[in-house]
Amino acid sequence: MGNEQIPQPASTPATQHRPTTQETSVAGTAHRWLLDRIGDLWALLTDRPISLYAASVLRIGYGLLYLIFLLREFPHRDEIWGPGSPWTPALAEQLFDQTGWNSILLLSDSRAYFELCYVTALVTSALFMLGWRTRVVSVLFAVVVTSFHARSIFMTDGGDNLTLLMALYLVLTACGRRWSLDARRDRLKAARAGNAPEPVRSLYAQQLHDARTTLITVVHNCGILVIAAQVCFLYGSAGLYKIQGPTWGGGTALHYALNLELFQPWPALSHLVDEYPMVIAIAGYLTVLLQVAFPFVLFGKLKYPVLTVLLGMHIGIAVLLGLPLFSGAMIIADAVFLPDRFYAFLPRLWRRAARLTGMWRPAPGRAAEFGSVPSQDRPGVPGSKHRAAACTEGHHAATGLASEQS
Structure with missing residues (x-):
């Protein structure tokens, strides 16, 4: 009994670390900073719709661009999308089985049905450009662009790929709030109402109205952010892809492009530009630099000269390489980065x-x-x-x- 040892309480290891006051303060500051950033993002998405003028410019631009595209291809519509196309409906159906696409043009092989679809596409593009009943017409415009793109995907150039993406994204946006027939109708309605008091809503009706307004605002803002991200990814991936090629690294890529007969709408002009190899090399290097740096200059005033140079680059592509649809689609997409105060000015x-x-x-x-x-x-x-x-x-x-x- 006398030899038994009384158990001692376990002592705290000397190596156990207790957070100091300074570390606790740093952790609290980081936590508050994170909460503030989340709050700012939530306010950005829910406070008010952003870039309403830019969304309207995209609506007008892509509606007009696709209308011009359909009018330009009107004499060749049968060979591209119609029953007389070498890309037959059977071939299109086989491709759809692999890709999951579909097209309203394949619902019937009647020529009258195709002509009706073509006229509907022209009218839809015009109404979308004008901003008439934009909520409904934007969905119809997306269906039209998707159907014509999927019907003969190998018969057109790459410009309609971006037009297709933007047509789908614009469905999410409130692109009829500015410079549209819808906006004009709302102004006239407000002028007729004058100073008449607003109807009193019940609490449930007011909550439902506020929830609908918030939902529309969030969806619109998310659509604008997706469009901006799409353009950033497009420029960044194009620039990184060019870096991997020896012709862009050597400054000779534009020389080879100017000497391709497929991309020579005016051969004399292409040969004239090709006589200045130093200018061509500088333009090639500048193109790669701007495309890679584009996503990183959007949060400062440096974006304005970058967008100006890119505008000149796209105009040069349209004139020298004969790709007006592609250049027009890119120029319109760049408009999303200009603030509303620019368009109001x-x-x-x-x-x-x-x-x-x-x-x-x-x-x-x-x-x-x-x-x-x-x-x-x-x-x-x-x-x-x-x-x-x-x-x-x-x-x-x-x-x-x-x-x-x-």
Whole structure:
């Protein structure tokens, strides 16, 4: 009994680490920073629809581009998509079994049905460009582009690939809020309503309305972000692919492209440009550099000169290589990176230039310089009426000032 040892409590190992006050503070700061970034992202997606003017430019651009494309190929429509195409419906069905695509053009082999589909495509493209009932017409436009693209996928160039993607993405966006017949109809409806009080909704109806507005805003913003990501991936992958080739590294890629008979709409012009090898080499290196760096310059003012150079590059591709559809699709896609204040400034710039040349004079009682970005507040949000009233007062003040100066 006397030799028994009393068990001692286990001591804490000396190597066990206890977080210090400084480490706890750093961890808390990182946690708060992460929560702030998540909050900023959530506010970006749900606060208000972004890039409404850019979405409208994409709608107008791709609607007009596809309308011109269909009109240009009107004499050859039967050989490309119709019953007389060498890519027969049987071959298209075999490809669909492998790819999972489909086309409304294959629902019937009647020529009358094909002509009806072609006229429908022309009308749909025009209505989409004008922004008439955009919610429904955008879906029809996506179906039209997908059907014509899938019917004869090997009969057209690569420009319609991007047009197809953008047609699908634009279904998600509120691309009819600006510069459209829908926007004009909403303005006229608001003008007729005047200062009439809004109808009182029940609590359930108001909650349902707010949820619908938030859902539309989130889907639109996600669509815009997907479009921007698509263009970034396109430029980045194209630049990285060019780096792997010896012709782009040696500065001779454009030389070989200019001497391909398939891409010589004006051979004399191509041969004239080819006589300046140093300029061709610099243009090739600059093209690769801009495409690789494009995703990294979008968050600063450097994107404006980059977009300007890319605009010139696409115009050169359209003229020298005879790819207007591809160049047009790329130029329109680049418009998503320009802010709304840029598009809101364009009408003012046009009126100022027209006034200096004597082509335009402001109507009596109309502000000459009023052209700010319209309010994007959602109905039902507290404070939106006060902001709308402030904007109205500012407009009346600007109108009065313009009248006094005139």
